[in-house]
Amino acid sequence: MTAAALNWKLVIDTQDAQPLADFWAAALGYEVENPGELIAHLLTTGALPEAAVTEHNGHRVFRGYAAVRHPDDPYDPFTGIGQGRRLLFQDVPEPKTVKNRLHIDIHAEEAEEGGRDALVARLETLGATRVEEFDKGPAGHWWLMRDPEGNEFCVA
Structure with a gap:
């Protein structure tokens, strides 16, 4: 069953x-x-x-x-x-204090002009902040970012 x-x-x-x-x-x-x-x-x-x-x-x-x-x-x-x-x-009453154990990954559309870099820039205009860029070769290339309340998410 x-x-x-x-x-x-x-x-x-x-x-x-x-x-x-x-x-x-x-x-x-x-x-x-x-x-x-x-x-x-x-x-x-x-x-x-x-x-x-x-x-x-x-x-x-x-x-x-x-x-x-x-x-x-x-x-x-x-x-x-x-x-x-x-x-x-x-x-909730308490503020965020530690790294997220679960996060959202946002994937830039391949056809989108500028791809990942354009998406990262657009998200910054909405209030997100860049934290760190990762380039793991064949395993992927992405930005770790934070939303306006500090929750981590990635942009690939």
């Missing part, structure tokens, strides 16, 4: 979920999820207190949470929740 493939999302601890979701949406070409319809329903029914909601970029959002999804993947139009490739950002 073979088990069915599981759905998953990558959850990233943050200090400020909304701006970090904006960064990653722009970096990956993803869409920030809009839970506005769900929030309106929950507020109307009394299932959600007003204190659990804030506003960001003109939309009502859950305080301390944000998510981005691949634009081609299905999503629930009522909740705004993606049903495919997805990153969820959640605020």
